[in-house]
Amino acid sequence: MEDLVVAEMEHETLAESFAQSFSGRRVFVTGHNGFVGSWLSLWLVHSGASVVGCSLPRPSDIGVMPAVDSAVETHELDIRDAASLEALVTRSAPEVVFHLAAQPLVFASYEDPLGTLETNVIGTAHLLEVARRISTVRAVVVVTSDKCYATGPDAHTEQDPLGGDDPYSSSKAAAELVTNSFRRSFFAPRDVGVATARAGNIMGGGDWSRNRIIPDCARAMQSGTSVRLRHPEAVRPWQHVLDATAGFLQLAAALLSNPGRFAEPWNFGPPPEAAATVGEVVRFLLERWRIAGMKIPDPVVDPSSLLAERERLTLSSDKAGAALGWSPRFNLEETIAWTADWYGLAIGSEFDPTMFTIEQITRYLERASRTPPTSRL
Numbered sequence: 001m002e003d004l005v006v007a008e009m010e011h012e013t014l015a016e017s018f019a020q021s022f023s024g025r026r027v028f029v030t031g032h033n034g035f036v037g038s039w040l041s042l043w044l045v046h047s048g049a050s051v052v053g054c055s056l057p058r059p060s061d062i063g064v065m066p067a068v069d070s071a072v073e074t075h076e077l078d079i080r081d082a083a084s085l086e087a088l089v090t091r092s093a094p095e096v097v098f099h100l101a102a103q104p105l106v107f108a109s110y111e112d113p114l115g116t117l118e119t120n121v122i123g124t125a126h127l128l129e130v131a132r133r134i135s136t137v138r139a140v141v142v143v144t145s146d147k148c149y150a151t152g153p154d155a156h157t158e159q160d161p162l163g164g165d166d167p168y169s170s171s172k173a174a175a176e177l178v179t180n181s182f183r184r185s186f187f188a189p190r191d192v193g194v195a196t197a198r199a200g201n202i203m204g205g206g207d208w209s210r211n212r213i214i215p216d217c218a219r220a221m222q223s224g225t226s227v228r229l230r231h232p233e234a235v236r237p238w239q240h241v242l243d244a245t246a247g248f249l250q251l252a253a254a255l256l257s258n259p260g261r262f263a264e265p266w267n268f269g270p271p272p273e274a275a276a277t278v279g280e281v282v283r284f285l286l287e288r289w290r291i292a293g294m295k296i297p298d299p300v301v302d303p304s305s306l307l308a309e310r311e312r313l314t315l316s317s318d319k320a321g322a323a324l325g326w327s328p329r330f331n332l333e334e335t336i337a338w339t340a341d342w343y344g345l346a347i348g349s350e351f352d353p354t355m356f357t358i359e360q361i362t363r364y365l366e367r368a369s370r371t372p373p374t375s376r377l
Helices: 002-010 014-022 035-046 065-071 082-092 106-111 113-131 167-190 213-223 241-257 278-291 318-324 332-348 353-367
Strands: 026-030 050-055 073-076 096-099 139-143 193-199 201-203 238-240 265-268
Touching: 014 241, 026 035, 026 082, 035 050, 035 065, 035 241, 035 353, 050 082, 065 353, 082 113, 096 113, 096 241, 106 113, 106 167, 113 139, 113 167, 139 167, 139 241, 167 193, 193 241, 201 241, 201 332, 213 278, 213 332, 238 241, 238 332, 241 265, 241 318, 241 353, 265 318, 278 332, 332 353
Parallel strands: 026 050, 026 096, 050 073, 096 139, 139 193, 193 265, 201 238
Antiparallel strands: none
């Protein structure tokens, strides 16, 4: 079956594949107006899906979120509120569910470990408990994190042990265990496909979270101050939000086609040799802005943080390449360029985030049939 899925992808464009899989379908997205959720929701709407989304109140930062609120049937809801979540999902009667609502930050998990665990673990259990009771649901994609793995020196495969040395990472590992238990106990007997997506470090326009390096750089660029680097030597699997969300969509399409075969964990990230340090990414990002005429001070290293962070984290996405036909279309240089362009326009001029985000989705789809770059830069 996996050869058939790859063959089908080779004979139709990515846009055609997503339209065939999602056009006219009812899709429910948690965390729909967050950074990744907003790109995913807009792409689903662009593919013809009818999207219902729930999230906490939208932040006021510049971003793609305002467009999502008008394109998607939007509901403000905390996934820790089981009764309200059940009422909304039941009323929505979705065929496909994407679960992205989460407390997504390592630093915030140190400040509120119990809240992080409650949102990321119990919130995931709430969503799965509701979904298993709804007869229309055919596929569920639970997005976790590359940080769900126990520390190890090599690129992680889906068979590696789960772990987590900080509250955030442990919450994502626990969400994986919860999802697996629901998948085997409740969804598999009904032939409903439930899979987890473990994505690498995602960058792209619209992320304004605190203590994330790309939005920190954007704020420093906006204010004309130096961005502060905690661990410039840390290595991460950087990828553009369009590469990651393309993987989530391809996974959901595969679950609809053959739930028994694809109901597993999946890695989505660049090749291990394409990983780069935080310092390298910041340097390339600032260079892109400087070429565009923006005056930005050099970054400074701030070693004051006592919070532990992994020095190296890379993923193997060979399984997704072989079985789903997925691979990143961008190399690191292109990932940074597309990200820098989004923020440069958002901060430096009048900006329609909806139009530019849709434009980037459209441009991505136009080039998706090309051989993905394999060079690091």
